[in-house]
Amino acid sequence: MSDTINYSEAFEELQMIVSEIENGEISVDDLSEKVKRASVLIRICKTKLTTTEENVNKILKDIEATDNSLQ
Amino acid sequence: MPEVISDRKVFSLIEVTESIQKTLTDRYKSSFWLKAEMNKLNHYSHSGHCYPDLVEKREGKVIAQMRSILWKSDYFRLNETFKSMLKEPLKDGIKILLCATITFDSTHGLSLRILDIDPGFSLGELEREKQEAIMKLNKEGIFSNNKNLTLPLLPQRIAIISVETSKGYADYLQVIDNNPWGYKFFNFLFPSLLQGEKSIISIISQLKRIRKVIHHFDVVAIIRGGGGDVGLSSFNNYELAREIALFPLPVITGIGHSTNETVSEMVSSKNAITPTELADFLIQKFHNFSVPVRKAEETIIDKSSRLLKEEKLKLHNEVKFFQTATRSQLLKNYNTIRGNGQTLKHQVKFFVRQESHLIHTLKSELQRSMALLIQQNTNTISQLSSNLQQNAVSFIKDQNRSLYNSSKQVSLLDPQNILNRGFTITLYEGKTVKSFSELKAGDTITTVLAEGKIVSNIIETTNSPDQHE
Numbered sequence: 259m260s261d262t263i264n265y266s267e268a269f270e271e272l273q274m275i276v277s278e279i280e281n282g283e284i285s286v287d288d289l290s291e292k293v294k295r296a297s298v299l300i301r302i303c304k305t306k307l308t309t310t311e312e313n314v315n316k317i318l319k320d321i322e323a324t325d326n327s328l329q
Numbered sequence: 330m331p332e333v334i335s336d337r338k339v340f341s342l343i344e345v346t347e348s349i350q351k352t353l354t355d356r357y358k359s360s361f362w363l364k365a366e367m368n369k370l371n372h373y374s375h376s377g378h379c380y381p382d383l384v385e386k387r388e389g390k391v392i393a394q395m396r397s398i399l400w401k402s403d404y405f406r407l408n409e410t411f412k413s414m415l416k417e418p419l420k421d422g423i424k425i426l427l428c429a430t431i432t433f434d435s436t437h438g439l440s441l442r443i444l445d446i447d448p449g450f451s452l453g454e455l456e457r458e459k460q461e462a463i464m465k466l467n468k469e470g471i472f473s474n475n476k477n478l479t480l481p482l483l484p485q486r487i488a489i490i491s492v493e494t495s496k497g498y499a500d501y502l503q504v505i506d507n508n509p510w511g512y513k514f515f516n517f518l519f520p521s522l523l524q525g526e527k528s529i530i531s532i533i534s535q536l537k538r539i540r541k542v543i544h545h546f547d548v549v550a551i552i553r554g555g556g557g558d559v560g561l562s563s564f565n566n567y568e569l570a571r572e573i574a575l576f577p578l579p580v581i582t583g584i585g586h587s588t589n590e591t592v593s594e595m596v597s598s599k600n601a602i603t604p605t606e607l608a609d610f611l612i613q614k615f616h617n618f619s620v621p622v623r624k625a626e627e628t629i630i631d632k633s634s635r636l637l638k639e640e641k642l643k644l645h646n647e648v649k650f651f652q653t654a655t656r657s658q659l660l661k662n663y664n665t666i667r668g669n670g671q672t673l674k675h676q677v678k679f680f681v682r683q684e685s686h687l688i689h690t691l692k693s694e695l696q697r698s699m700a701l702l703i704q705q706n707t708n709t710i711s712q713l714s715s716n717l718q719q720n721a722v723s724f725i726k727d728q729n730r731s732l733y734n735s736s737k738q739v740s741l742l743d744p745q746n747i748l749n750r751g752f753t754i755t756l757y758e759g760k761t762v763k764s765f766s767e768l769k770a771g772d773t774i775t776t777v778l779a780e781g782k783i784v785s786n787i788i789e790t791t792n793s794p795d796q797h798e
Contacts (some may be wrong), residue, residue, distance in 0.1 A: 266482045269618065273523060276625045279632045286640050296629050303622040307615060310515040312486050312545055320542045327346055 263299075265306040272299040346435035353439075357431040357606050360444055364426045365395075370419055377401035379419075383441065397429065397441040407446050414448040415455060416588050417562050421526055426450035455562050462567035462592045471574045475598045478579045484548040484614050486515040488533055488539045488578070493520055497554020497604040498511050504608035512615040517546070523553040523584075524560035529569045548611075549578050551593070554585035554604045564591035573597055583607030749780035765792065 263271075275296045284292050286299050331340045331602070340348075365383040372379045379399040384391050399407070408419050417423070429447040466472040491498040498518070505514050519535040520599035522528040539549060551573075563569065564584065570592040573580050583606060584591070594600040601607035740746060744754065755762040756778040762768060769789055777782040 262604050269482060271626050272622065276628050279629055279636075282636075284595050284636070286636060289636060293629060296625070300622055300626050303618070306483060306485075307622075308511050308513045308620055310485055310513050312515040313519075314517065315525070317545050320545070321538055 263302065265303055268299040268302040272296060272303065275299070330522065343435060346433070350433040351437065353431055353433045360428050360430045360562075362426060362428050363441075364450065365393075366424050367419070367421065368394075369421050371519070372404070377404070379404045380440075381443070395441055396439070397427075398432070398442050399443045403443065403445075407443075407448075412453070412559050413454050415562075415601075416559055416586075417451075417455065418559055419489055420444070420560075423451050424454040425551055455565070459562075459565040459592055462565055463595070465567055465568060466574055466596060467590070469571075469572065471510070472596055473573045473625050475576055475580050475596055478598055480579050480598065480614065481547045482614075482619055484579075484581075484611055485513070486546045486548075487517070487611070488546040488549045489516055489518045490521050490523075490535050490539075490549065491518060491552040492523060493518060495523070495552075495554060497552050497583065500554060501550075501552050501583065501604035501608045504605055505611065508612050510615070510619065512612060512619070516613065523551075524563070526563060528560075528563045529566045532569055533572050536576060540577070543578060546578060548598075549576060549580045550607055551580065551582045551584065551597075552604045552607060554583070561586055561588065561591055561793075564593040566591075569593055570596050581607055581610065745779060748777070753778050 275284075275292055279292065331338045333339070335480065354603040358624045365385055366380050368384045369382040370379055378401050381397045381399055383395050383397050385393040404419070411417060411419050426442050426447040426449075428447075429441040429442075429443050431439070432442045433439050463472070482708055488500070489501075491501075502516065505516065519538060521535045522531040536549070539546065561584065573593050574596040581601055582597045583601045584594060585603045590600060599610065601610045693727045748754070756775040756777065757768060757772060762774065768774065768787060768790060770787050772787050774785060774787060776785065
């Protein structure tokens with residue numbers, strides 16, 4: 259589940275956990291689970307900031323394909 | 330002078346052109362102002378002269394056309410005036426108000442010699458065209474389309490429309506690639522002209538190429554810079570602004586100039602003014618994402634450890650309270666028990682004392698009663714014993730008397746005595762004969778008398794007539 263979540267959702271969920279924890283809505287019983295989840299979300303967000311998966315060759319190929327089809 | 334050939338007056342070409350020239354020079358002595366559209370500037374860089382092609386159009390159709398001449402020195406002066414006033418050089422397609430004279434040259438023919446061009450008129454025309462473009466976009470209801478698009482949380486993949494060798498693009502990359510936070514951007518250049526009339530078609534065609542691979546990108550950045558403020562009117566072009574307004578990705582501009590905002594910048598999602606500011610804007614977006622994430626991390630660590638600490642303290646206090654409460658309760662119970670023990674001891678002592686007193690009383694009472702009872706019983710017994718003695722004597726006397734009477738009766742009944750009086754007892758086979766019928770002739774009987782027995786055989790039995798039978 260955590261691998262398919264996109265960074266915007268991760269960001270949003272993270273903000274939710276923060277507000278819950280700030281408002282004292284998290285009990286000690288849930289704390290460990292929430293903190294574990296938050297660390298996964300933080301990792302997703304931080305990874306997104308410092309990596310990109312775009313591939314120049316793929317884009318070039320796509321552009322060429324459409325350029326040719328236009329001619 | 331004309332020759333006469335075969336009765337005809339024949340002019341040479343030069344005579345004709347010189348005649349035309351003379352006529353025109355006499356007719357158009359002074360210069361005059363006229364307005365026209367400069368279809369082509371036709372600047373020859375080798376000579377430095379321009380031969381602008383002037384036209385007048387009506388409903389898109391050319392209804393008048395004329396060649397003109399702008400000499401090198403005039404061109405240089407006027408071009409500088411234009412660049413400083415309009416932020417545009419003299420170029421194709423602008424409307425101009427010019428001062429000219431009509432000239433005719435034998436080899437080059439008729440043309441207008443341009444002496445002056447009023448930059449104010451062209452400026453007004455450009456401004457009018459700009460306002461017209463804005464009005465048209467508003468009328469179509471698409472002016473704010475690109476502005477209304479939501480920028481992604483992290484505009485990371487950027488389709489860049491720029492010139493690879495331009496200073497603006499280099500400035501942008503410098504800021505983006507060397508950001509100290511390690512933010513990673515993906516830049517992909519779509520090279521295009523960004524100045525002059527040709528830039529319109531060039532930018533539009535690159536936008537169309539980006540549309541084909543749009544899923545690879547988050548945002549489009551139009552980056553220009555280092556070209557000064559000249560040649561930007563193409564960004565006021567309606568077609569280009571329309572393409573930007575309708576573009577499905579947010580468009581950010583960093584065109585780099587100090588003049589009024591162009592229409593293309595107005596309709597863009599964001600006008601960052603310069604390439605550097607555009608890069609800063611993107612990095613700021615990353616900050617806006619990164620800072621809350623970092624803050625979230627800190628908050629979660631801080632709050633959760635505080636929560637744990639609080640819970641620990643609470644538990645510790647509970648334990649302490651429990652210990653104290655237990656101890657005090659134990660003490661209280663101990664005291665109660667001790668108190669009860671004391672009370673019980675006192676009560677028992679008191680009770681024992683009371684009871685022993687009672688027992689003592691009862692004992693003496695019992696003793697007294699017993700003594701009394703014994704006394705009574707002794708009296709009764711002695712009474713009874715004397716009674717018994719008296720009764721026994723009289724009883725024995727009675728018994729003696731009765732015994733005597735009885736013995737007298739018994740002796741009267743003794744068969745011996747009866748036998749003595751002459752009676753006998755007859756026995757048959759050892760038994761007393763009580764009936765006559767028991768015996769018959771021939772039987773042996775024994776007769777018992779007082780002094781002895783007689784055994785006899787019956788000879789005959791005779792029934793007594795007065796007896797039964």
